[in-house]
Amino acid sequence: MIKRKICLIGAYAVGKTSLVRRFVSGVFSEAYLTTVGVKIDQRATRLPDGREALLMIWDLAGRDEFEAVRKSYLSGASGFVFVADGTRRETLDAVAEEMAEIEPLYPGLPAVLLINKRDLSADWEIDESTLSAWRDRGLSVHLTSARTGEHVAEAFDDLAARMAGDAEKV
Amino acid sequence: MSHEFDSAVAGDVLERLEVVVLVREPADGGWRLASGEPGPGWWVTWFGSAGEAVGRSAFLEDFVDRASQECWAGTGPGTLRSGMWEETHAGGESRFFEAIAGHRPSGAGDWLAVQAVDDRLLREQAILQSVHDQRLDRRRLQKELEKKQILLECIMHDLGNPLATVLMNLQHLGRHLGERPDLLPAVSRAVSQAERQRSLIRSIAEVFAADLIGMPSGEPVDLVSVGAQTIAALAPQAAARGVTLCPFFGPALPVAAEPLHLSRVLENLLVNAIRHSPDGGNVSLSFDRQDGEAVCRVEDEGAGIDDALLPRLFRPFTQGSGEVGQSGLGLYFCRLTVEQWGGRIAARNRPGTAGACFEIKLPLATGAKPTPA
Numbered sequence: 001m002i003k004r005k006i007c008l009i010g011a012y013a014v015g016k017t018s019l020v021r022r023f024v025s026g027v028f029s030e031a032y033l034t035t036v037g038v039k040i041d042q043r044a045t046r047l048p049d050g051r052e053a054l055l056m057i058w059d060l061a062g063r064d065e066f067e068a069v070r071k072s073y074l075s076g077a078s079g080f081v082f083v084a085d086g087t088r089r090e091t092l093d094a095v096a097e098e099m100a101e102i103e104p105l106y107p108g109l110p111a112v113l114l115i116n117k118r119d120l121s122a123d124w125e126i127d128e129s130t131l132s133a134w135r136d137r138g139l140s141v142h143l144t145s146a147r148t149g150e151h152v153a154e155a156f157d158d159l160a161a162r163m164a165g166d167a168e169k170v
Numbered sequence: 171m172s173h174e175f176d177s178a179v180a181g182d183v184l185e186r187l188e189v190v191v192l193v194r195e196p197a198d199g200g201w202r203l204a205s206g207e208p209g210p211g212w213w214v215t216w217f218g219s220a221g222e223a224v225g226r227s228a229f230l231e232d233f234v235d236r237a238s239q240e241c242w243a244g245t246g247p248g249t250l251r252s253g254m255w256e257e258t259h260a261g262g263e264s265r266f267f268e269a270i271a272g273h274r275p276s277g278a279g280d281w282l283a284v285q286a287v288d289d290r291l292l293r294e295q296a297i298l299q300s301v302h303d304q305r306l307d308r309r310r311l312q313k314e315l316e317k318k319q320i321l322l323e324c325i326m327h328d329l330g331n332p333l334a335t336v337l338m339n340l341q342h343l344g345r346h347l348g349e350r351p352d353l354l355p356a357v358s359r360a361v362s363q364a365e366r367q368r369s370l371i372r373s374i375a376e377v378f379a380a381d382l383i384g385m386p387s388g389e390p391v392d393l394v395s396v397g398a399q400t401i402a403a404l405a406p407q408a409a410a411r412g413v414t415l416c417p418f419f420g421p422a423l424p425v426a427a428e429p430l431h432l433s434r435v436l437e438n439l440l441v442n443a444i445r446h447s448p449d450g451g452n453v454s455l456s457f458d459r460q461d462g463e464a465v466c467r468v469e470d471e472g473a474g475i476d477d478a479l480l481p482r483l484f485r486p487f488t489q490g491s492g493e494v495g496q497s498g499l500g501l502y503f504c505r506l507t508v509e510q511w512g513g514r515i516a517a518r519n520r521p522g523t524a525g526a527c528f529e530i531k532l533p534l535a536t537g538a539k540p541t542p543a
């Protein structure tokens with residue numbers, strides 16, 4: 001089976017670990033336990049061309065004011081999942097910052113942007129026009145909820161599909 | 171003999187540190203345990219053997235086959251740390267590890283150390299957790315305040331502005347009633363009700379504002395001079411009701427408060443006292459320093475506070491009998507504001523004499539002024 005490394009990148013507490021847990025194990029927890037270090041989870045998925053691939057999902061500690069994500073962890077990745085928290089607009093700025101650093105190192109690498117915590121619509125802080133600006137940059141944007149599971153698998157599948165397309169071009 | 175002893179000690183130390191060292195020599199290229207198979211129990215449980223480890227752990231595989239390539243080739247750093255990662259074994263239990271890659275010069279071979287680092291991870295986790303929790307808390311609070319701010323503006327504008335127009339027009343009507351003087355009482359009633367409503371809106375807005383903007387300013391405020399200014403401004407009002415204001419000032423009492431709100435608190439207490447004073451009564455304002463706290467008292471010579479009312483006095487919408495027209499929010503505002511600065515407010519009837527005593531206590535601001543965040 002082909003293995004594909006994908007990395008989750010985003011500010012602290014946006015829900016990276018929760019998204020992986022939802023996608024891999026189908027569970028969700030309200031408790032917040034900040035991630036230190038790296039955890040790799042795996043889930044098999046079928047690529048659009050019919051091949052099965054094992055996604056090696058790297059959950060990286062969230063970026064905060066002290067530290068950006070260790071760039072060495074990103075090497076060998078086939079795709080990136082950028083995550084922001086829809087109830088904290090500044091987490092989208094953090095994504096922009098990470099992207100500005102990462103894109104030149106991995107030009108053209110498939111990426112998706114997840115705006116998570118969609119279930120908290122009353123506290124939503126990111127409007128549609130902001131999102132269309134991101135879509136105009138060619139990024140596919142998914143409004144997800146690790147809590148309800150809304151659009152979580154779709155988002156990962158979307159990335160997998162883009163990675164497959166990419167591999168065929170090479 | 172001594173070489174054996176040395177390696178025995180080295181082995182003990184590695185065991186104590188929960189470190190396993192793998193080596194590979196250029197000749198065969200495979201990893202083996204420097205201390206001999208099988209290695210400690212945790213190693214076997216989580217990684218199997220030297221031969222299996224890299225295949226079993228996705229992180230270790232990435233680190234050995236990718237991240238450390240330059241190190242192995244001798245073109246990068248001589249040693250490289252992996253950073254901590256979480257490894258889960260087939261039984262579902264997980265532990266945290268860190269690996270270090272090392273390259274011996276002139277092609278002598280490579281080594282790979284793997285250490286269990288749960289303790290270090292837990293320490294770092296605890297620190298980061300509290301930092302992140304605090305940031306999230308602060309943000310939630312800020313958002314809460316923003317919501318209140320919006321509500322406050324709504325109260326002021328959407329309720330307050332139309333009322334101002336109503337009042338203006340009623341007064342205009344009242345002045346030009348002309349042929350229908352019989353309608354004057356009705357118009358006056360409407361005016362006074364509208365005025366009551368306006369003052370209620372103001373009180374509600376104040377209660378909200380107490381939560382919002384009453385944060386202490388950076389520099390300590392002198393309670394006594396705020397009191398002096400406030401009481402001076404109320405002199406005409408007191409005189410109109412035949413009440414004498416008796417201030418007793420003392421040395422300055424620096425407190426961590428916000429001067430405008432502090433003045434509103436004192437004004438509320440003084441106006442209350444004036445309203446409850448008999449004609450010819452005295453209202454006193456005095457200051458004191460007690461157990462590291464600044465104390466301010468407002469005393470009147472009125473009928474005092476109804477016992478039934480005392481326990482509810484500082485709750486919202488509490489009204490004494492014969493107090494129709496008051497919003498019932500003034501003392502609530504005082505309490506909210508004072509408590510926000512770490513202080514307390516209390517009321518009692520003056521023993522042995524007629525009248526009520528209201529007392530606020532605020533922590534004295536000591537030492538250097540706090541540096542703004």
Ligand SMILES: Nc1nc2c(ncn2[C@@H]2O[C@H](COP(=O)(O)OP(=O)(O)OP(=O)(O)O)[C@@H](O)[C@H]2O)c(=O)[nH]1
Binds near residue numbers: 063
């Ligand atoms: N309501 C809601 N809460 C969520 C959602 N996703 C995550 N959370 C909560 O948000 C908090 C943070 O989630 P994590 O998954 O730990 O966030 P993280 O990005 O891994 O955080 P770090 O490891 O600190 O970088 C937890 O309390 C989760 O329960 C969601 O979709 N909806």
Ligand SMILES: [Mg+2]
Binds near residue numbers: 033034
């Ligand atoms: Mg996490």
